[in-house]
Amino acid sequence: MLLVLSEEHREHLSMLPQVDPSVVGEFGRIALEFLRRGTSPKIYEGAARKLGVSVEAVQQGVEGLMFLLMESSKHTISEVDFVDSVLVLGFGEELNQVLLQLYRDNQAQIRRILSQLIPSQPSFHQLEWRLDVQVASRSLRQRLVPTVTMRLMLSESEEGKHSTWVLQTDPSTLLHLISTLEAALAAVKTSHSRRILRNIK
């Protein structure tokens, strides 16, 4: 699939051919830092001074480049399609190759960063368990009740935050849990699932 770039976008990128291809590589690095950590005006000012262009032009160039890489990664367009889309801008061959290299190197990383923006549910992180036997309590003596105590750790949508649940179950429920979840695992291997996984690509 081909990317269609808007007029404004093309304008922003038009300053790229005016500089060295190595500088474009530098801009690519700044663009990725932007995605990862945000940007600061100092970087733009420094680059503008070195190249002798306005700060605004530098900013537009970097942001345009970043948007181009993001859209390409989002749709995972093939390299051929990427080159065709960039051809529209009328850049030189060398510049196109630099852009293609940038895209190739960073596609996986950009996709990973974008996936953090999606609303997500808590996901499984870790399960620890232990076997306990209750022998007595305040209201009853001489008991013998086996229980499996578990600590379930789930990671929340923000990085590094884990929610912890302490849960308990008895041996018969444990066996029921195991058989139900094994049935769940088998579900992805059925011919119905395989057909869908194969055909929706």
Added chain:
Amino acid sequence: MELSESVQRGLQSLGDQAVLDRSSFPVVVDACFRSLLSSRGDPAVLDLPELKHVDKILLKQIHAAATTFILEAVKHNADKSTISSSLEELTFNTERVEIFYSTFQVCRKEKACFIGRGPAHIKDVSWRLQYQMKNGQLDKVNEPFYLISLSTENGGASEDVDFSCTAEQLQDLVGKLKDAAKSVEKASQM
């Protein structure tokens, strides 16, 4: 079993044939057991026509003593000889001991005593397999994932723990649960 003075006195009144005649005794015993087994206290449990002639305050003392005695017996898992000897010491005749013990046996099984606090208890699990194609930020995600929901209960209040996981994570989870089940089996064979 050790019983406090007020409990002993209440039980003595229960066994005393001058206070409760042959027909009222089983009614009182029944009422005491019933008030322990029902989930909510019934203030009218002793308001029975057969007991109209008995002094109200004495009846309450008897009720309190009997329920305490029953709870102590269940706590210590007392057998027939212990209960019989305790009641006989408090001047219960044999017939009354028999009636008390037979009601106790019937109700003992039901007094399963889920008293106590602890972590939430898992009752059931449900799952859903979904296939993610596309989302707001990325096209062509094309990944299957599971939504697991554990329904837990803690002292009557139930709560659901929901989370998502990939097939590998679910495999990991099932592996850990199987380890736990294996260790339970090994422990039971020792």
